[in-house]
Amino acid sequence: MNARTSPYRGRFAPSPSGPLHDGSLLAAMASFLDARAHGGQWLLRIEDIDTPRVVSGADAVIMQQLQALGMHWDEAPVWQSQRLSLYEQAFERLRQSGRIYGCACTRRMLTGGPYPGTCRDGLPMGQVARAWRLRVPEGEASAEHFVDRWMGEQCQNVEKEVGDFILRRADGLWAYQFVVVVDDGLQGITDIVRGADLLDSTARQRVLARMLGFPPPRVMHVPLLYDAEGRKLSKQNHAPALDLDRPLETLSRAWQALGFPGFAADSIETFWARALPAWAARHCGQ
Numbered sequence: 001m002n003a004r005t006s007p008y009r010g011r012f013a014p015s016p017s018g019p020l021h022d023g024s025l026l027a028a029m030a031s032f033l034d035a036r037a038h039g040g041q042w043l044l045r046i047e048d049i050d051t052p053r054v055v056s057g058a059d060a061v062i063m064q065q066l067q068a069l070g071m072h073w074d075e076a077p078v079w080q081s082q083r084l085s086l087y088e089q090a091f092e093r094l095r096q097s098g099r100i101y102g103c104a105c106t107r108r109m110l111t112g113g114p115y116p117g118t119c120r121d122g123l124p125m126g127q128v129a130r131a132w133r134l135r136v137p138e139g140e141a142s143a144e145h146f147v148d149r150w151m152g153e154q155c156q157n158v159e160k161e162v163g164d165f166i167l168r169r170a171d172g173l174w175a176y177q178f179v180v181v182v183d184d185g186l187q188g189i190t191d192i193v194r195g196a197d198l199l200d201s202t203a204r205q206r207v208l209a210r211m212l213g214f215p216p217p218r219v220m221h222v223p224l225l226y227d228a229e230g231r232k233l234s235k236q237n238h239a240p241a242l243d244l245d246r247p248l249e250t251l252s253r254a255w256q257a258l259g260f261p262g263f264a265a266d267s268i269e270t271f272w273a274r275a276l277p278a279w280a281a282r283h284c285g286q
């Protein structure tokens, strides 16, 4: 099966590091509308694997926010923290096929460019692994060309521009890049709609998906919102939580930030009923 012929399955995958704000609503709204406009499923996955950033109770707040705005998910939500054995199994498969190696480099030893492959042929004498890296394919085999449904044609050579990347730290912490691919693959996700800050991760995720035997999903990366100082709206920058006292205004702001003209709606149901065909006319059938 490939992503284009399978029934549409999309997802929203928030990290529970705080409540949703106007910026994260854009990704939620776009992925919800795209799934509904394709007559597909919309799943909710709580990405609580990045344990140091997880705020207890934020998952419940996010779920209440989505529901208050009329964004109801299909199927039971999943929490990454409850899927650790699936990540172990996928990791083991890669390890057995010789795709993973231990790396002793510290952050300070690396300059910030592509990983130079220092530990590719074995750890330096007497050193211990600090992380596990994926051996990315060499040459043209790591050149990823794909069409982003919002941003257009993309091309990245993962070997040259990123190098072997980290899947897991030696203390056991999984990398976002790895678990997101395992989850999207196992959940049969055909379409990813998310914020533009993750566009640069897509080529890495496509390389990994193929190695694990999953068809890479189609992607659409929607614009980010910035605050008055030009910083990306984010939980780290203390963006305020969604205003649920004025849900229609909150929805309308996100809708217009997605590039659509505003319209009057007197209820949340009316809002979605009017937004859906407008989204479908602009973004479906590509």
Ligand code: GLU
Pocket (backbone or CB within 6 Å): 012, 013, 014, 015, 047, 180, 193, 194, 195, 198
């Ligand atoms: N958990 C990620 C975030 O909240 C999103 C992951 C994804 O959509 O691939 O930024």
